[in-house]
Amino acid sequence: MASQNGVSARQITLSHITKTFPGVIANDDVTLTLNVGEVHAILGENGAGKTSLMNVLYGIYHPDQGQILLDGKPVRIDSPKDAIRLGVGLVPQHPMLVRAHTVEENIALSQVTHGGASFWNPTSNIRRRIVELSGRYGLKVDPKAPVWQLSAGEQQRVEILKVLLQGARFLILDEPTSVLTPQEVQELFAVLRRMRQDHGMVIITHKLDEVLDISDQITVLRKGKVTGNTKNENLKKTDLARMMIGEELKETRVAGHPHLRGEMIHLSDAWAMGERGTPALKGVSLSVQGGEILGVAGVAGNGQLELIEVLTGLRPLTRGHIFVKGKDMKGQNAEAFFQSGIAHVPEDRNHYGIVPNMTVEENLILRAMNQNPYSKAGIMDFAAIREHARQNIQKYDIRTPTADTRARLLSGGNVQKLILARELESNPDVLVAAHPTYGLDIGATTQVHQLLLEKRAQGMGIVLVSEDLDELMNLSDRIVVIFAGTFTGTLTRAEFQREKLGLMMAGEA
Numbered sequence: 001m002a003s004q005n006g007v008s009a010r011q012i013t014l015s016h017i018t019k020t021f022p023g024v025i026a027n028d029d030v031t032l033t034l035n036v037g038e039v040h041a042i043l044g045e046n047g048a049g050k051t052s053l054m055n056v057l058y059g060i061y062h063p064d065q066g067q068i069l070l071d072g073k074p075v076r077i078d079s080p081k082d083a084i085r086l087g088v089g090l091v092p093q094h095p096m097l098v099r100a101h102t103v104e105e106n107i108a109l110s111q112v113t114h115g116g117a118s119f120w121n122p123t124s125n126i127r128r129r130i131v132e133l134s135g136r137y138g139l140k141v142d143p144k145a146p147v148w149q150l151s152a153g154e155q156q157r158v159e160i161l162k163v164l165l166q167g168a169r170f171l172i173l174d175e176p177t178s179v180l181t182p183q184e185v186q187e188l189f190a191v192l193r194r195m196r197q198d199h200g201m202v203i204i205t206h207k208l209d210e211v212l213d214i215s216d217q218i219t220v221l222r223k224g225k226v227t228g229n230t231k232n233e234n235l236k237k238t239d240l241a242r243m244m245i246g247e248e249l250k251e252t253r254v255a256g257h258p259h260l261r262g263e264m265i266h267l268s269d270a271w272a273m274g275e276r277g278t279p280a281l282k283g284v285s286l287s288v289q290g291g292e293i294l295g296v297a298g299v300a301g302n303g304q305l306e307l308i309e310v311l312t313g314l315r316p317l318t319r320g321h322i323f324v325k326g327k328d329m330k331g332q333n334a335e336a337f338f339q340s341g342i343a344h345v346p347e348d349r350n351h352y353g354i355v356p357n358m359t360v361e362e363n364l365i366l367r368a369m370n371q372n373p374y375s376k377a378g379i380m381d382f383a384a385i386r387e388h389a390r391q392n393i394q395k396y397d398i399r400t401p402t403a404d405t406r407a408r409l410l411s412g413g414n415v416q417k418l419i420l421a422r423e424l425e426s427n428p429d430v431l432v433a434a435h436p437t438y439g440l441d442i443g444a445t446t447q448v449h450q451l452l453l454e455k456r457a458q459g460m461g462i463v464l465v466s467e468d469l470d471e472l473m474n475l476s477d478r479i480v481v482i483f484a485g486t487f488t489g490t491l492t493r494a495e496f497q498r499e500k501l502g503l504m505m506a507g508e509a
């Protein structure tokens with residue numbers, strides 16, 4: 001029997017949900033049941049409708065058709081407040097915490113509107129419940145720690161605690177592993193396994209190994225429709241790939257010696273400050289040649305973000321030198337770096353990669369807005385802009401209703417494709433790419449890998465920062481390993497070994 005607040009419910013069903021947006025059917029008659037006691041993975045290509053469906057379940061979107069059933073009884077979820085009352089919680093992809101506040105203050109804040117303890121007295125009830133729930137599910141976190149000191153994994157645990165304290169019975173986890181290191185992924189999965197006994201969890205991920213590892217049930221969406229639903233029994237990665245994209249998984253690998261065309265970037269004894277006012281790069285040196293892919297391996301937070309920002313002119317050097325094609329770039333800004341031939345695919349694509357309220361076609365020419373053929377004598381040529389958009393939407397398979405759609409309305413993976421299209425089409429000498437396949441489905445990932453290899457063959461230098469060791473080993477000519485702001489070594493292709501890289505990532509030279 002369904003409880004009114006969902007606390008003892010066993011099952012929630014999205015029944016025949018249809019949700020349309022202008023020009024696109026995001027969900028087309030989708031039915032999905034989530035049971036307490038299971039982790040239910042939702043798989044699908046970029047833009048298949050996964051996030052939209054979860055937004056319906058969490059009351060952010062209202063479906064055009066269909067209903068939601070709690071233990072078989074229809075319920076209305078018109079807002080996140082309704083969802084929370086009925087026991088549905090959302091763990092956001094990127095933690096949304098107040099960085100200056102402590103863990104318990106953040107959790108108290110999230111309880112204010114939901115009948116929890118008073119925000120002004122967060123230390124009593126809330127702390128007791130945090131300790132109790134952390135212990136039960138293995139969610140290790142210090143209630144008194146300020147959030148800015150926490151790793152991405154710890155912040156995610158705070159988000160999980162937040163929804164548990166709101167009484168969530170059903171949890172939605174949207175790409176929860178995208179911000180985590182491999183070890184943190186295993187810690188998260190251990191938590192989910194413990195929580196499974198009294199919760200139902202939906203997990204959206206593009207990582208097929210993770211789906212096989214953690215899920216009990218798998219639903220596949222394609223173009224808004226359910227194309228498969230199966231128990232996770234005796235399945236292989238190739239089965240999942242076939243269900244998702246209707247064909248076999250292809251692996252792309254770098255081959256042959258690179259055709260080097262000279263040094264493009266020379267960084268020597270580079271020092272730079274991190275966000276916390278302490279040195280994040282401590283005397284690193286590297287050289288990037290045109291025509292090679294230089295992989296950067298490391299556990300997140302060891303200086304790769306700062307390295308990328310130094311290479312693209314976004315972060316000043318406090319010591320050392322950077323030369324682009326022989327020219328001293330110390331003290332120059334990001335625009336000067338771009339003009340010198342350095343393009344950038346940023347880690348935080350929504351803040352730095354696009355202007356969310358501009359259209360797809362405008363975002364595609366952000367780098368060249370004032371240039372021929374898009375602007376002539378100060379007058380925009382809209383036909384040229386539209387034609388450029390048409391070609392690139394097709395070439396990079398950007399799934400968007402129209403070229404006029406605002407970039408913020410694209411699915412995450414399609415935003416990533418848009419940024420790649422713009423940066424690669426600027427024909428840079430070097431592309432500095434942070435996690436370029438992050439959030440991309442397996443088909444799009446293969447497509448990006450092929451593109452990077454094509455660009456390498458054409459003489460582009462590529463700095464590829466990734467936490468995916470397979471991706472790095474398959475694509476790189478050399479891999480440099482970063483740890484605590486220094487390089488623990490550089491390996492050439494013949495020396496690539498997962499174990500060796502793992503040790504170097506842990507600081508062993």
Ligand SMILES: Nc1ncnc2c1ncn2[C@@H]1O[C@H](COP(=O)(O)OP(=O)(O)OP(=O)(O)O)[C@@H](O)[C@H]1O
Nearest residue numbers: 021026046047048049050051052409410411412413
């Ligand atoms: N608010 C909105 N307005 C217009 N279109 C939208 C809106 N939200 C989603 N869409 C569209 O609905 C479709 C499904 O998007 P959704 O974000 O659900 O895909 P997804 O499967 O989560 O993709 P990804 O794996 O890339 O995150 C896409 O075509 C997207 O552009």
